[in-house]
Amino acid sequence: MANAELWKKRVEEWRTSGLSAEEYCRGKEFTPSPLYRWSSRLAKAGRGEEEAAVPLVRLVSSPARVEAAPGAGLVVIEAHGARVLVPAGADVATVGVALAALGAASRGGAR
Secondary structure: OOHHHHHHHHHHHHHHHOOOHHHHHOOOOOOHHHHHHHHHHHHHHHHOOOOOOOOOOEEEOOOOOOOOOOOOOOEEEEEOOEEEEEOOOOOHHHHHHHHHHHHHHHOOOOO
């Protein structure tokens, strides 16, 4: 099986498992980092030349008041002194990457 095909299968299994990347990778021969990377790479390849209408994740570092239209389906995640605003329909892998980066930055791992 080609590398891309292998990772496509892993990413699909992870997404349907309902587990976090860390939980899914536990006991496997790979870690969450390449899983996130391949998830992003495969999503971009799947979109091809046209951009999909996937809402972006917005990271707010100051304690700003969150304003959302009624029924907007906005989820607010507060962690490590920051607030991540996640609109309905946001790409799960993108949110995971944002939260992983936030966690690494809080531990001093990001530069």
